[in-house]
Amino acid sequence: xxxxxxxxNAPLIEVRNLDLHFGAFHAxxxxxxxxxxxxxxxxxxxxxxxxxTLIKVLSGIHKPNSGEVYFAGKRVKEFHPKLAIKFGIETxxxxxxxxxxxxxxxxxxxxxxxVKRWFGIPFLDFKKMRxxxxxxxxxxxxxxxxxxxxxxxMLSGGERQSIKIGRAVEFKNRxxxxxxxxxxxxxxxxxxxNELAQQxxxxxxxxxxxxxxxHQVHKLADRIVIMENGEKVTDVAKDEMTAxxxxxxxxxGGRVVDTSKEVEPS
Amino acid sequence: MKWLASIKTGLAIAGIALTATTAVAQEPEEYxxxxxxxxxxxxxxxxxxxxxxxxxxxxxxxxxxxxxxxxQYSVQELVRLLDQTIASRPDGIAVPIVSRDAxxxxxxxxxxSGIPVVAFNIPDSRPERERIPYMTYVGGDEYLTGYKTGQYxxxxxxxxxxxxxxxxxxxxxxxxHEGLRERCRGIEEAVAEVGATTEYLFTGADPATFRSxxxxxxxxxxxxxxxxxxxxxxAPWSWQVANELGMSPDVDDxxxxxxxxxxxPIGLSGLKEGHLLxxxxxxxxxxxxxxxxxxxxxxxxxxxxxxxxxxGPIMVDTTNIEKFDPLSKAVFGSGSEDSSAWQ
Amino acid sequence: xxxxxxxxxxxxxxxxxIVGVIMMFAVFSLIDFSGWWSGSTxxxxxxxxxxxxxxxxxxxxxxxAKEIDLSVGSVYGLTGIAFITLEAxxxxxxxxxxxxxxxxxxxxxxxxxxxxxxxPSMIVTLGGxxxxxxxxxxxxxxxxxxxxxESRAHWLTQLFGGELFGIEAAILWTAGLMVxxxxxxxxxxxxxxxxxxxxxxxxxxxxxxxxDRVKIRAFxxxxxxxxxxxxxxxxxxxxxHVTLGDLMELEAIxxxxxxxxxxxxxxxxxxxxxxxxxxxTGVRYELISLGAPASWYISFVGLVLIVALIFNQSLIRWAGxxx
Numbered sequence: 001x002x003x004x005x006x007x008x009n010a011p012l013i014e015v016r017n018l019d020l021h022f023g024a025f026h027a028x029x030x031x032x033x034x035x036x037x038x039x040x041x042x043x044x045x046x047x048x049x050x051x052x053t054l055i056k057v058l059s060g061i062h063k064p065n066s067g068e069v070y071f072a073g074k075r076v077k078e079f080h081p082k083l084a085i086k087f088g089i090e091t092x093x094x095x096x097x098x099x100x101x102x103x104x105x106x107x108x109x110x111x112x113x114x115v116k117r118w119f120g121i122p123f124l125d126f127k128k129m130r131x132x133x134x135x136x137x138x139x140x141x142x143x144x145x146x147x148x149x150x151x152x153x154m155l156s157g158g159e160r161q162s163i164k165i166g167r168a169v170e171f172k173n174r175x176x177x178x179x180x181x182x183x184x185x186x187x188x189x190x191x192x193x194n195e196l197a198q199q200x201x202x203x204x205x206x207x208x209x210x211x212x213x214x215h216q217v218h219k220l221a222d223r224i225v226i227m228e229n230g231e232k233v234t235d236v237a238k239d240e241m242t243a244x245x246x247x248x249x250x251x252x253g254g255r256v257v258d259t260s261k262e263v264e265p266s
Numbered sequence: 267m268k269w270l271a272s273i274k275t276g277l278a279i280a281g282i283a284l285t286a287t288t289a290v291a292q293e294p295e296e297y298x299x300x301x302x303x304x305x306x307x308x309x310x311x312x313x314x315x316x317x318x319x320x321x322x323x324x325x326x327x328x329x330x331x332x333x334x335x336x337x338q339y340s341v342q343e344l345v346r347l348l349d350q351t352i353a354s355r356p357d358g359i360a361v362p363i364v365s366r367d368a369x370x371x372x373x374x375x376x377x378x379s380g381i382p383v384v385a386f387n388i389p390d391s392r393p394e395r396e397r398i399p400y401m402t403y404v405g406g407d408e409y410l411t412g413y414k415t416g417q418y419x420x421x422x423x424x425x426x427x428x429x430x431x432x433x434x435x436x437x438x439x440x441x442x443h444e445g446l447r448e449r450c451r452g453i454e455e456a457v458a459e460v461g462a463t464t465e466y467l468f469t470g471a472d473p474a475t476f477r478s479x480x481x482x483x484x485x486x487x488x489x490x491x492x493x494x495x496x497x498x499x500x501a502p503w504s505w506q507v508a509n510e511l512g513m514s515p516d517v518d519d520x521x522x523x524x525x526x527x528x529x530x531p532i533g534l535s536g537l538k539e540g541h542l543l544x545x546x547x548x549x550x551x552x553x554x555x556x557x558x559x560x561x562x563x564x565x566x567x568x569x570x571x572x573x574x575x576x577x578g579p580i581m582v583d584t585t586n587i588e589k590f591d592p593l594s595k596a597v598f599g600s601g602s603e604d605s606s607a608w609q
Numbered sequence: 610x611x612x613x614x615x616x617x618x619x620x621x622x623x624x625x626x627i628v629g630v631i632m633m634f635a636v637f638s639l640i641d642f643s644g645w646w647s648g649s650t651x652x653x654x655x656x657x658x659x660x661x662x663x664x665x666x667x668x669x670x671x672x673x674a675k676e677i678d679l680s681v682g683s684v685y686g687l688t689g690i691a692f693i694t695l696e697a698x699x700x701x702x703x704x705x706x707x708x709x710x711x712x713x714x715x716x717x718x719x720x721x722x723x724x725x726x727x728x729p730s731m732i733v734t735l736g737g738x739x740x741x742x743x744x745x746x747x748x749x750x751x752x753x754x755x756x757x758x759e760s761r762a763h764w765l766t767q768l769f770g771g772e773l774f775g776i777e778a779a780i781l782w783t784a785g786l787m788v789x790x791x792x793x794x795x796x797x798x799x800x801x802x803x804x805x806x807x808x809x810x811x812x813x814x815x816x817x818x819x820x821d822r823v824k825i826r827a828f829x830x831x832x833x834x835x836x837x838x839x840x841x842x843x844x845x846x847x848x849x850h851v852t853l854g855d856l857m858e859l860e861a862i863x864x865x866x867x868x869x870x871x872x873x874x875x876x877x878x879x880x881x882x883x884x885x886x887x888x889x890t891g892v893r894y895e896l897i898s899l900g901a902p903a904s905w906y907i908s909f910v911g912l913v914l915i916v917a918l919i920f921n922q923s924l925i926r927w928a929g930x931x932x
Contacts, residue, residue: 059815082817096815101808101875102801110805111816113798123796308746439852441907467897468907471852472682474842478657478890479897485649486898499752499850506846511649530752598752606755607848 010073012037012174012206013058018067020053027053028064029230035208037174040201042221042238043210044250050230051210055177058208059091060084085111088174092164094183100153107152108133108167136166141192158189165196169203176200177208182216194220214250218243226250294328297357297565299558301386302348303335304364310530311550313597318554326562332356341365345372352376358561362388362405363398370398382564384557389574391444401564402571404556406548406578408445412436412452412494414579415525418544419492420460428523428543431462434492435483437500439471446496449527453494465490473503480507488513495526498533498545502607505541517543529582534594534602537584541608547590549577622869623881625921629867629888637895644898652777657890659779660838662883664857665864666787667834669882670794672865674827675807675874676730680719680737681835681861686854687741688712689839690753693847697754701763705840712836713829715741720828724821730828738858745851756847770844779841783883786834791879803827808875835861863910864889867917888913 011034020028028050035041045051056062057069063079070076071087084091091097098107109129115122133148140162142155152160161181168176178197182190198220201207211217218224218238224246226234234249241249301319305312312335319331334351336343345368348361352372359376363369363385373383377399387405390397416431423430434457436450447466454464467483469476484490484507493508495501505515505524514521517540526533526545536542556575563569582590591601618624637645644650664681671678691708699707715737722733760766771778794800805813806820813820835854843849866872867888868881892913893906901909 061814080817081814082819085817091815093815096809096811099805099808099812099875102804106801106804110801110813111818113801115798122798123792124798124801306746308749309751311751471850471855472857473846473849473853474657474660475855475857477846478653478894481649481653482894482897485647485653486644486900499852502848506848604754606757609755609758609761609848 010070011035012072014070014073015054015057016068016070018054018057018064018069020057020062020064027230028057028067031067031227031230031232033225033232033235035175035206037206038201038204039222040197040207040209040220042214042217042224043208043227044212044214044217044224044246045227046212046250048229049227051227052179053230054227055091055179055208055210058084058175059089059177082111088172089177090164090168090171090173090175091177091179092161092168092181093179094157094161094181097164098152098155098160100151103149103151104137104146104155104163105129105133105148108136108148108163108170112171132170133163136163136170140166140196156189158185158192161185161189161193162196165193165200168205169200173205175206175208177210179210180212181209182211190216214246215243218246295565297326297329297562298332299329299358299360299561300332300334300351300354300356301360301554301557302344302351303333303387304344304362305387306335310598314550314593315554317596318551319558322555322558326558329558329562331558341368345369348372348376352379352381356381357565358382358384358558360384360386360404360557360561362386363390364388366390366392366398373398373400382561384560386553386557388445402560403574404560404577405553405575407576408448409452410576411527411546411548411579412449412454413456414452414581415494415527415544415546416453416456418581418583419523419525420457422543423460426519428517429491429519429521430460431457431492433487433490434462434464434494435480435487435490436464436466436494437469437476437480437496437504438466439469439476439496439500441468449494449496453525457492462492469500471500476500476503477507480504481511484508484511484513491521492523492525495524496528498526498528498530498536498542499607501526501536501542501545502532505536505608516540527579529590530594530598531600531602531604532607533582534587534590535605536608537582537587538602539605539608544581544583546579547582548579551593552577619924619927621878622871622876622921623878623884624869625917625924626868626878626881626884626888628924629917629920630884633888633891637891641895641899645895650894650898654887654890654894655780656777657894658883658887659777659783660842661857661860661864661890662886663779663783663786663838663841664835664861665868665882665886666783666790666879667831668861669865669868669870669877669879670790670803670834671730671827671831672862672870672872673794673807673875673877674803674824675810675872676723676824676827677734677862677872678716678719678730678737678828678831679734679858679862680715680741681831682854682856682858683738683741683745684712684715684832684835684854685839685857686851687715687745688836689843689849689853690745690749690851692840692843693753693756693849694749696756696760701760701765705765705769708840709833709836712832716829716832717825719832720825723828724824745853749851751851753849753851753853755849756843761847766844768844769841770846777845779845782837782841786837787879787883790830794879799823799826804875806874860886860889860910863914867914869921885917888917 014034016032018028018031043051057064060079060081060083068075114125114128116125130148137146142159142162181193197207197209209217221238223237226249316333323329323331334347341364344364349372351359359381376383383400385400385403389403419431422428434453436453438446440446450466469479493504495504501524508515508522515524524542526542529545529547533545537545560571587602594601668678688708691711692704695707696704719733719737722728723730769778773781802818802823805818806823810820864885865882867885868878870877889910896906896909
């Protein structure tokens, strides 16, 4: 799969001149961006700005029409969620990620179920599945009475996000993409999820945090990337611009109005 | 405009007169008759009809017959075939009335444009004044099939060969089929004359379903002593179920007696081996022959049939098997010697 | 996994079917004790349940993947006819293998049409129902032979169609398949992924599950089970006809639904599907025994289905309130 040899100094994810069309709709226009480990990136933009499309390419759901994607210096040639998971890229979305009809333990290991052989037949290793998910339930602050055998449909929105984040940690992922992770959550749950995001970054993971709430993400992120109409319009370190200034950028259709402010070249 | 029309008519008459005289002067008129059928080449019964049509052509060399059918049976398909046939302007059409609603329009159109139509195999069951105005119907009669079979059983019972009917199970393989219901009504009225009752049992056509349903009925209604099968293929299933219940289903003076409608290797071998009392045949061969006789003589002499022509049922039993064996071999490939279905 | 907690037990998808079977036994014992408990009645019902149950297990698996297979009756028919017809040339073992290969092939083709052609399975398998039935007519020319005596005595025919310890082989086979496949569904990777695919396909995809492959396997398994049901039938009673399997798809789907399979996918039970088949067969048998007018039971299968659905729904709500 790899053509370019592994490069230690290469960014963890690098995207070059990415273009993607959905019929007549030009979803991504020549997007180039790179992300490093141990960073929390705020990916900001209005609906339809292309931020979700970009991360769908990174998580293997969409294949770009042109452009290149490198992971740890290796050129990515095939796009499938299975491969993204193999690379250690986990995407956490509000509506996707947990099957309501399955127990927490079953969801936790969905797609990478551990097995234990009985007479050579690979049965699911329920003990391992239950133990690992119970640990996450306890560490990530779910209600006391929730057990690993409970159906996911009994969990609150915040608890679901916690499980997904816990799963990302458990499987030693290198990249966690969080797509609007705090939508529909209570204030307390929102803070909890944001804390978890920072913990992941502190553990050396790359966290891409997608939102349209610039104020919220500005507090967490190390770097802010703003997209508009399928283009990357701004890419700055957190201290370079205040949240208000960035909000102004978004409000004006992604164009930097105040030319006195220096914008980091991409 | 009137004078123009009359000139046209005059010319047309002159034209017809001219062709007619030349025809008479040379040789007999050529006719083309078409049978539009619901029985496709995947159904062996087609052979009854096509064999008869070949015979007809041998007898009347000035007639060509065509058999039109499709393998994918549907009413729409039959209507389409009928429309195409009418458009080809044949000298006569034979068609089964599979659906009077769907066929009434095309058939009336054919008749209005001067093509005589004979119904075969399935009639328009409405009273004669209301039905589609085809010349005649040539085929079996569902009610009569059931009725004659019932009468046959009573005769044999009176002769002491089989028990007198007490309770008859009419094993209907399809609930919505009007013809099957008529057969059941026929046997019901025939056996009512000796005080016997009849159950219209919906069995389904799948063999396992058929067996399960029939066993459910027979084991709770042990007074049943006759089963009328709607096709000879269900007769061995009935026989087996009755046999498993210890009802002595062979042809003898005790227990259960099996009857069937329709013959083929299964029916004939069942008769020969004494599993089956009688299997009726609806005169299928004649249904491929008689319609063309009437179409032919309609053209030649202006004859029209004044009533339906009923070709069946013909009761087939041990006394006339040998007559039907060659027919069965020609149509189905084997006759009474193939008894595998009854083992 | 299953605690002896009443509400957890009531949350089982097949709870409704279990209650239904108990109720059926109670009611029929009450109104027709001697008829219901006679050996031939239960023997006949179990025999047919085994055949229908084998088909409905496959149907349940497809429904769990949020698809449906309307072609099982015709596939059952074609596999049976293929077994009988090919036996003359291939012998019993060869004919069984060939017939099952035909069944699996049809399942695979239908799955490809659903997945690659992106056509709803309802449409694809409805087409399959008619096309396969048509194939039976074209192939056989309307009449089917029966197995010769020596082939009936063949050990393989006896293995599928004979008796073992006085029990019909079909009953043992279906019971065995139900246990094995239940283990596959609930205790193995494939089952976990099947339930995820049916419950929430986007989530399954996002976790790297090849949902297309899961569905292909479900369809092939369903066709194979329908085909196997035909082998079980004909190995026992080889006198058949082109009508083999006529209308059985409806009963197979009804059995799976009565057994607690939700058409919205991801939930169901193979035990439930077999119990559903038992309920349909039992109710039909008793209705005929008790002298219900002909063709009533067709309406009754529909009625049982609706009652079972309402019953299952209220059970889910009841269990949910108690949790």
